[in-house]
Amino acid sequence: MIVLKATQDKVLAVLQSVAGIVERRHTLPILANVLIRKTGNALQLTTSDLEIQIRTTAELGGDTGDFTTTVGARKLIDILKTMPGDQTVSLESQQSKLILKGGKSRFTLQSLPAEDFPLVQESAAFGPVFAVPQKTLKDLLGQVSFAMAVQDIRYYLNGILFVAEGKTLSLVATDGHRLAFASATLDVEVPKQEVILPRKTVIELQRLLSNDEGAIEMQFANNQAKFTFDGMEFVTKLVEGKFPDYNRVIPRNHKNKVTLGRAALLGTLQRTAILTSDKFKGVRLNLDPGTLRVASNNAEQEEAIDELDIDYGGDSIEIGFNVTYLIDALSNMDQEMVSMELSDGNSSALITIPENTSFKYVVMPMRI
Numbered sequence: 001m002i003v004l005k006a007t008q009d010k011v012l013a014v015l016q017s018v019a020g021i022v023e024r025r026h027t028l029p030i031l032a033n034v035l036i037r038k039t040g041n042a043l044q045l046t047t048s049d050l051e052i053q054i055r056t057t058a059e060l061g062g063d064t065g066d067f068t069t070t071v072g073a074r075k076l077i078d079i080l081k082t083m084p085g086d087q088t089v090s091l092e093s094q095q096s097k098l099i100l101k102g103g104k105s106r107f108t109l110q111s112l113p114a115e116d117f118p119l120v121q122e123s124a125a126f127g128p129v130f131a132v133p134q135k136t137l138k139d140l141l142g143q144v145s146f147a148m149a150v151q152d153i154r155y156y157l158n159g160i161l162f163v164a165e166g167k168t169l170s171l172v173a174t175d176g177h178r179l180a181f182a183s184a185t186l187d188v189e190v191p192k193q194e195v196i197l198p199r200k201t202v203i204e205l206q207r208l209l210s211n212d213e214g215a216i217e218m219q220f221a222n223n224q225a226k227f228t229f230d231g232m233e234f235v236t237k238l239v240e241g242k243f244p245d246y247n248r249v250i251p252r253n254h255k256n257k258v259t260l261g262r263a264a265l266l267g268t269l270q271r272t273a274i275l276t277s278d279k280f281k282g283v284r285l286n287l288d289p290g291t292l293r294v295a296s297n298n299a300e301q302e303e304a305i306d307e308l309d310i311d312y313g314g315d316s317i318e319i320g321f322n323v324t325y326l327i328d329a330l331s332n333m334d335q336e337m338v339s340m341e342l343s344d345g346n347s348s349a350l351i352t353i354p355e356n357t358s359f360k361y362v363v364m365p366m367r368i
Contacts, residue, residue, distance in 0.1 A: 001038075001062075001063050001065060001067055001092065001093050002061075002062040002063045002090055002091070002092050003036060003038055003043070003062050003063075003067060003069075003091045003092065003093055003098070004043055004060035004061055004062040004090065004091045005060070005061040005062045005088065005089070005090040005091075006060040006061045006088065006089070007085065007086055007087065007088055007089070008080055008083045008084060008085050008086070008087045008088075008089050008102065009085040009086070010058075010060060011060060011080060011089055011091075012077065012080045012081065012085075014043075014045060014056060014058045014060065015034065015045065015073065015076060015077050015080065016077060017054075017056055017208060017232060018034060018045050018046065018047045018054045018055070018056050018073075018232075019034065019047060019073045019074065019077055020054075020204050020207055020208070021047055021048070021049045021052045021054060021200065021204055022034070022047050022049070022073045022074060023049060024074055026049075028050075028118070029112070030070060030112050030116050030117055030118070031048060031049060031050065031118070032072055032073065032074065033070035033071055033072055033073060033111075033112055033117070034046065034047050034070065034071060034072075034073040034076070035047070035048075035068070035069075035070050035114055035117045035119075036067075036068065036069050036070065036071065036114075037067075037068045037114070038062070038065065038066060038067040038068070039066055040064055040065070040066075041059055041064055042057055042058075042059060043057070043058055043059065043060050043062075044056070044057045045057075045058070046117070046119070047073060048117070048118060048119065048120055049200075050118060050120070051120075051198065051200075051236065051237040052120075052198075052200065052201055052204065052234070052235070052236045052237070053119065053120035053234075053235045053236075054204075054232065054233070054234050054235075055232065055233045055234075056231055056232045056233075057231055058231070062090065062091070067093060068114035069093060069098065069111045069112075069113070069114055070111060070112045070113070070114055070116075070117050071098050071109050071110075071111045071112075072109065072110075075109065076100065076109070079100060079107055080100075080102075083102045083103070083105070084103075087102050087103055088102070089101065089102040090102075093111075096110070096111055097109060097110060097111060098111050120235050120237075122224065122226070122235055123221035123222070123223060123224040125221050125222065126219040126220065126221045126224070126226060127190075127191070127193055127219055127220050127221065128190055128191070128219070129217050129218070129219050130164060130169075130186055130187075130188055130190045130217070130218055131186075131187070131188075131215040131216060131217045131218070132169060132184060132186060132187075132215065132216060132218075133212075133213040133214065133215060133216075134209045134210050134211070134212060134213070134214050134215070134216045134229055134230075135209075135210070135211050135212060135213060136184050137184075137205070137209060137216055138205075138206065138209040138210075138211060139182075139184075140169070140171045140182045140183075140184055141160070141171065141202060141205060141206050141209075142206065142332055143171075143180060143182040143332055143333070143359055144160060144171045144172065144173040144180035144181065144182050145160060145173060145202050145203075145206065146173075146180070146328045146329070146332055147173040147174055147175060147178050147179060147180035147328070147329075147361075148160060148173045148174075148175065148199055148202065149174070149175035149176065150175075150199070152175065152176070154176070154241075155239060155241060156196055156239050156240075156241030156242065156243055157174060157175055157176065157243075157244075158198065158199045158239065159173075159196045159197050159198045159199050159201070159202060159239045160172065160173045160196070160197050160202050161173070161194065161195075161196050161243040161246070162193075162194070162195050162196075162197060162220070162225075163192075163193070163194050164186070164190045164192070164193045164218075164220070165190070165191075165192040165193070166189055166190070166192075167185055167186045167187075167188070167189055167190075168183055168184070168185060168186065169183065169184050169185075169186055170182070170183040171183070172243070172246045174244060174246070174249070177322065177325060177363070177364050178325045178328075178329075178361065178362060178363040178364065179246060179249050179250070179361070179362040180329065180359075180360075180361050180362075181246060181250065181359065181360040181361070181362075182358060182359050182360075183358045183359075184358065193220045194243070195220045195225055195238045196238055196239035196240075196241065196243055197225060197236065197238065197239070198236065198237065198238070198239050201225075201234075201236040204234075205227065205234070208229075208230075208232070208234070209229070210230070214229065214230060215229065216228070216229035217229065220238075222238075223237060223238055223240070224236065224237060224238060225238055249348075249362055250350065250360055250362055251341070251343070251347065251348055251350050251362065254341035254342055254343045254347075254349075254350060255314065255315070255343060256287070256312075256314035256315050256317060256341065256342045256343065257314070257339055257340070257341045257342075258287065258292070258310055258311070258312040258314070258339070258340050259311070259337055259338070259339045259340075259354055260292070260308065260310050260311075260337065260338065260340075261336060261337060262330055262333060262335055262336060262337060262338045263336075264308055265292075265308065265330060265338065266327065266330040266331065268292075268294050268306045268308055269283065269294060269323055269326050269327050269330070270327060271304060271306055272294045272295065272296040272304040272305075272306050272323065273296065273323040273324070273327065274304065275296050275297060275298050275302045275303065275304040276296045276297075276298060276323055277298045277299055281322045281323050281324050282296065282320050282321070282322060282323070282366050282368045283295065283296045283320065283321060283323040283326075283368075284296070284318060284319070284320050284368050285317075285318070285319050285320070285321065286316075286317070286318050287312065287314070287315075287316065287317045287318075287319075287342065288312075288316045289312055289313050289314070289316070290309065290310065290311075290312065290313075291307055291308070291309060291310065291312075292307065292308045292310050292312070293305065293306070293307050294306045294307075294308075296323070315344075317342050317344060317345055318345050319342065319344075319345040319346075319349065319365050320345075320365055320366040320367060320368035321349070321363060321365060321366055322363075322366050325363045326351075326363065329351055329361045329363070333353070333359070335353045335356075337353070337354050338351055338352070338353060338354075339351070339352045339353070339354050345365065346365060347365065348362050348363060348364050348365065349362070349363050349365070350362055351363070
């Protein structure tokens with residue numbers, strides 16, 4: 001049976017959309033495979049790593065009929081990548097093997113039985129469906145994902161907190177040294193739901209979401225989240241645990257506030273970061289009426305000093321920060337202006353966007 005017959009670019013795009021979660025080496029060999037299910041003319045592709053499952057349906061030609069198998073996902077993609085985009089490729093089944101043809105090339109691939117493929121058991125108790133434009137969710141993820149922890153022993157920090165309540169969807173990420181918060185308005189009211197999406201799910205969603213206004217539908221259960229968009233269905237386990245109370249971390253009523261150009265501040269920080277120590281990424285900020293001075297030094301006794309003229313008339317403050325934490329936040333924003341609120345040299349700083357309450361970034365100071 002000819003399972004599919006279409007141009008290389010079409011087949012590759014469909015395969016790549018589901019293959020991001022596939023590990024090359026897995027304790028279960030079949031998890032390196034993609035499950036292919038042909039029903040009539042529709043071809044359904046499914047991948048899983050036991051915690052995340054991605055499924056997409058496409059029409060890619062070939063014979064009409066019912067057929068299922070699994071085949072190595074990465075191997076198939078690697079072969080397809082070597083072929084021209086406009087070349088017609090076909091995948092045929094013969095006994096327990098699949099034959100991939102394109103031009104004068106022919107590849108015989110081993111398959112594993114579809115019934116051995118472990119599908120994720122979907123929760124029976126998903127909450128109500130709500131939707132946002134894909135671009136909105138992609139932007140929200142981009143505004144907070146850099147603040148996620150990486151392999152922290154506090155496993156609930158290795159991901160993003162999603163809070164849907166009323167007409168608001170808020171995303172929060174923290175690694176204990178900084179916290180990023182971003183929110184957007186929903187079209188419908190939803191009952192309060194809080195879930196923690198794992199880091200791998202967040203990275204995969206960022207890869208798959210497009211920058212258009214097409215909707216992504218979301219549903220949350222106690223231990224699972226489900227996303228549906230662009231003919232794809234994405235089911236993921238959630239991180240269990242209690243996320244820190246982010247409202248207590250976000251400072252209120254800092255008495256000193258300065259608003260300045262984001263690009264100018266980012267440039268200053270990137271320049272001074274060059275002369276920080278590799279281990280110790282500290283920079284000193286001196287805030288005085290009219291001037292912001294940024295300085296750094298390293299073990300070789302080199303020093304960088306940069307100054308910005310600012311519109312500021314508050315207290316004189318000297319405060320140290322890990323420069324990476326500031327650069328991360330500023331590089332993931334596209335606004336022209338940012339505001340920085342400070343209380344003194346020992347309290348956390350709050351970075352916001354002027355006239356916009358939907359984004360907040362808190363960064364702890366560092367002793368220098």
